[in-house]
Amino acid sequence: MRNINKPLKADQQHSKKDWFSTQLLEWYHIHKRNLPWRETRDPFKIWLSEIILQQTRVNQGLPYYLKFTEEFETIEDFAQADLDEILKIWQGLGYYSRARNMHECAAMIIEKYDGHFPNNYQELQNLKGIGKYTAAAIASICFNEAVPTIDGNVFRLTSRFFGISDDIAKASSFKIFFDKGLQHIPEHEPGNFNQAMMEFGATVCVPKSPNCEDCIFSNLCYAHQRDMIDALPVKSKNIKIKHRYFNYHVLRYKNQILIRQRTSGDIWAGLYEFDLYESEKSLKISNFENAKLLYSTNEIIHQLTHQKLHIQFGVFELNSEQAFEEIRNEKLMSTVSVNALGDYAVPKPIELFLNKEFCQ
Structure with a gap:
């Protein structure tokens, strides 16, 4: 890993690790938004919220989550629904392959797992449409497995705070950020830690004009201390339209x-x-x-x-x-x-x- 911070000594690393996770969790318990999927550990509802919120802002995805949970109380209800019914409720969210994959995933859970989600990160990735991010969210929130979620918000916060300049558009960078998350995720609150990372990135350490003046991490943030907020994270662009x-x-x-x-x-x-x-x-x-x-x-x-x-x-x-x-x-x-x-x-x-x- 290429880290542009000066290396910390062993005792400093341990101190910074404990301080970061402790401060982040304290902040989260005070400032987190009141969202319905944060009031449950039901894998069906966590899965539903995570799939909806991929490529979708919270304020846009929330009405869809409420509609889906109103129509389908359980994974069995969802699996038995017609795909046309699911697509109609999904209408307007875009990326319709997510809805189709969800329907296939629900059927797979009923048929192969007797209606119960697998309870670990590795096995969850065997399900249709569930990648590393969603698997980590379900595993940590529902089953208390200490595995970090890595999304755009986590990339941004981690890159800026720790001074990581690896290109997040490259697949090889995932392991770098994943390993950094493993160093800091607490065993006793992995789900809350993951949600706190995403919440902080979504509300404070935002892409443009982040709220650095009120940020609890500004004194130790690599990017803030070196005026590199706009330079991190590094993301190459190679999209042909x-x-x-x-x-x-x-x-x-x-x-x-x-x-x-x-x-x-x-x-x-x-x-x-x-x-x-x-x-x-x-x-x-x-x-x-x-x-x-x-x-x-x-x-x-x-x-x-x-x-x-x-x-x-x-x-x-x-x-x-x-x-x-x-x-x-x-x-x-x-x-x-x-x-x-x-x-x-x-x-x-x-x-x-x-x-x-x-x-x-």
């Missing part, structure tokens, strides 16, 4: 409309959409055979992690029921009433389109 152009044909006849379910192997698998023509560049919505173009939208941009979607909608009224049915059969689509569209899980851009322009 792919542009895609989606042209949706909203085909309707009176109060009926055509939709289809997206298949696996691409974004939004399992969600419903209108007839789609994907082009290589932006196009003007053109006429559709046996249909009248009622109106089209301006192009909207929907940003994903590695993709930028350029989306436009054209709303068409078919000139006869026969033409409507022929298109449905030709394109292997399903007929639903306009009023029932809200029952189907759709991608965020389609949800926004429906809410703003189509179902008013």
Whole structure:
């Protein structure tokens, strides 16, 4: 490990270790936010909260957590639900593979583990969609195993306080931060320690303009003492954005409309959409055979992690029921009433389109 701090002597290391974990836990018990998943050690609810909060802010994820726990009290309830039902509740969170993996994971727990989560870090990682971070959260919070969670907040706090300059975008850096966590996580409160690390990173040691003046660690923080807050953590950027152009044909006849379910192997698998023509560049919505173009939208941009979607909608009224049915059969689509569209899980851009322009 390349640590840009001056090495501490053995007695100093022991003192700093005890001081760091003690101070962090004291801070956490006083300042932690009142969140429902902090009132339980139920593995199902901890798992649910951790999966939801991946790539999702707490204030955005909280309503989803409450809705899921209201609909599904146990892992058995969740496993027995239809995937469409889960995707509908998940709608708007994005990264829909998380919801699909959760459904598969729940079935695996019922079938292989008799409805009980494995009680250790290593075995939890055998479950669908559960990686090192989620496994560590469940193991420490629910089963009191002293294994550290490593997420963006932990990377940032650890890097700044201890002066670790290893690139967090590289897979090799995980072990460096994981080993540092192992040095400091207390055996008696591993779950609270992990939650405290994430909470401190999320509320105090934030990415930009952290609250260093009121930080309990500022006197010993490597980055603060050396004016390196903006330099740590080190994270290289090598993301290539792919542009895609989606042209949706909203085909309707009176109060009926055509939709289809997206298949696996691409974004939004399992969600419903209108007839789609994907082009290589932006196009003007053109006429559709046996249909009248009622109106089209301006192009909207929907940003994903590695993709930028350029989306436009054209709303068409078919000139006869026969033409409507022929298109449905030709394109292997399903007929639903306009009023029932809200029952189907759709991608965020389609949800926004429906809410703003189509179902008013």
